[in-house]
Amino acid sequence: MSVDPDYLALLVCPISRTPLRLDAERNELISDAARLAYPIREGVPVLLVEAARPLAEQA
């Protein structure tokens, strides 16, 4: 199930409160500020820190 892009644009990272970037390939919402990837499960974004995947430090 895909998520409405207009809706995704309304969501922010609950930690940094900065915009999220959709990674369509991995079906994740990326918080560049918090270095976290939040999953989208069955079309529902999961904005839980404990469910997020930590991103590797940028070089």
Added chain:
Amino acid sequence: MTQTHDMIVRRQFGEQAAAYVESSVHAGGEDLDWIEQVAARARPAHALDLGTGGGHVAYRLARQAGRVTASDLAGEMVAAVLATAEGKGLANVAGEIAPAEALPFADAAFDLLACRFSAHHWRDFEAGLREARRVLASGAPALFVDVVAPERPSLDMHLQAVELLRDPSHVRDYRVSEWIAALGRAGFEIRDLRSLRLRMDFPSWTARMRTSELHVAAIRSLQSLASADVAGHFALEADGSFTIDTVAIEAI
């Protein structure tokens, strides 16, 4: 036991999503009519149903708002709400999973917020109210409906005890005086406050939460030993059914 409060909430409600979508206590009521009336007056562009549960507020708001966001901590609840909204032909409902204490929205993102029978589950009531204030535009209506505890300690304690036995994720039914004080601290100004009594049918009240037989027996035992004051206030019935106090608050 190493489960966090949020994990317990998700377990309790995730498994019971369908029961909440179908629950007659949750699907109807004057408080839902009141929420829809306020929404009809406000005609919000974007409304938030905070702690959507079975989605009953979201379905009502969807008829009056440009767009509705249904937020809940339990993913199964949100998925069930979105599927039900689609089945009702409501194309303007979206949803996400987040705790009330850390909402994934920008400041002033909404121009109406409704929160029904949710706050008594929050890990941090005051943080949730502060988040509600933050994501709501200045001057926009916030509607809170919840079970409230009587002001008298003996009645308050009975209510919390049976609530906790029924649902291990129960935190607290706040007193009206606690609601008023906490809303003030969060930056809300109360515009309207109304009280309603709600009868809880014991068999469906416990079945909805899959309360264990042991806990059902403990609730029945507490009820059988209750003082005349307690039995009178809650209008305790022979089968364990009882009547609770709820409050509906409009704040800005």
